[in-house]
Amino acid sequence: MSIEASVREFHLRVKYQGRRAKFNDIHDEHGRFGSGDGPDSVARAESSLHEKLPGAVVDFTGLQPPIARAIADRVSGLAEKYPEAASTLRFVGTGLGDAKKCGNIAGFSIAGPDIQSLKDENTIAVTINSTDVGVGMHADQAMLINEKQFQDGLVSAASVRDEQVGWVPPGCDSNLSRIDHEYGHVVCNYLLDDGKGHTPSASSTKDVGKMTVDFLERNANLGMQVSGYARSSVNQAGYEEGPTRLAYLGEPFAEAFSSRIGTPKSAWSEYTIKTDRLLGRVLPGGSSRKWGTA
Ligand SMILES: [Zn+2]
Numbered sequence: 001m002s003i004e005a006s007v008r009e010f011h012l013r014v015k016y017q018g019r020r021a022k023f024n025d026i027h028d029e030h031g032r033f034g035s036g037d038g039p040d041s042v043a044r045a046e047s048s049l050h051e052k053l054p055g056a057v058v059d060f061t062g063l064q065p066p067i068a069r070a071i072a073d074r075v076s077g078l079a080e081k082y083p084e085a086a087s088t089l090r091f092v093g094t095g096l097g098d099a100k101k102c103g104n105i106a107g108f109s110i111a112g113p114d115i116q117s118l119k120d121e122n123t124i125a126v127t128i129n130s131t132d133v134g135v136g137m138h139a140d141q142a143m144l145i146n147e148k149q150f151q152d153g154l155v156s157a158a159s160v161r162d163e164q165v166g167w168v169p170p171g172c173d174s175n176l177s178r179i180d181h182e183y184g185h186v187v188c189n190y191l192l193d194d195g196k197g198h199t200p201s202a203s204s205t206k207d208v209g210k211m212t213v214d215f216l217e218r219n220a221n222l223g224m225q226v227s228g229y230a231r232s233s234v235n236q237a238g239y240e241e242g243p244t245r246l247a248y249l250g251e252p253f254a255e256a257f258s259s260r261i262g263t264p265k266s267a268w269s270e271y272t273i274k275t276d277r278l279l280g281r282v283l284p285g286g287s288s289r290k291w292g293t294a
Contacts, residue, residue, distance in 0.1 A: 040065040045072040052079045057106045059093030062147035074176050078183040082286040085190035091142035105142045124149045124178045127185035143182050167228040171263035184257025188250045195288050208282050216249040222271040223252025230255040
């Protein structure tokens with residue numbers, strides 16, 4: 001089976017520069033939102049998601065209004081389910097492949113070589129996690145979407161083919177599942193970084209990060225069953241160390257997360273069931289309230 005051009009998604013950790021971008025206020029009544037946009041406009045989709053993610057810049061430039069709306073609704077639903085992880089998002093939007101935009105997103109600085117790898121036209125979406133060297137990890141992150149991959153709609157010939165060849169989990173034939181996958185990274189990064197964001201939560205010093213690393217390592221082989229993409233990532237992890245290895249081991253987690261959100265339990269792999277249990281233990285109701293008490 002050919003998996004040509006199938007490396008559609010990957011995950012990068014970049015250095016955090018300690019700067020905070022000025023967040024655009026897309027709620028400006030005198031600006032885009034209030035200037036006669038119809039109910040399905042891109043600006044309204046951005047606005048509705050920004051309401052759920054007040055700390056994030058939301059920018060859906062280049063998407064058709066119904067697609068922007070569908071993505072906004074999807075991320076909104078996930079943010080409601082995992083509000084603490086959602087609070088680490090600093091950017092959700094298009095522009096993947098736009099070096100200038102990628103180079104400075106909501107306080108992240110992305111170096112040249114990383115920008116190059118972001119420009120792969122086959123990539124559907126990427127979640128970037130920041131690190132703050134010398135201070136420790138932060139969970140602050142950005143979700144970047146390749147608008148070109150959404151030009152043919154949410155279910156495209158490419159997304160269906162990916163499902164048919166087993167590159168993505170069974171039943172995940174919509175590009176919205178790739179959005180779920182990205183949100184899986186948001187949750188995974190949040191856990192790996194013990195919930196540290198710009199404003200660490202009271203519970204952010206617990207050992208959930210270690211527990212998550214242990215989960216990813218211990219179940220890596222099982223994770224290969226989730227999808228072809230998960231298998232390829234676990235294989236790649238075998239050649240990597242440190243944060244890069246963890247980034248690859250985060251892929252089966254993200255794949256399992258998308259399966260868990262988008263498909264019935266009967267379609268879940270054993271790894272997905274284990275991921276579900278882990279989340280039930282460490283993020284019951286999406287909250288870290290019980291961290292350190294178990
Ligand atoms: Zn991924």
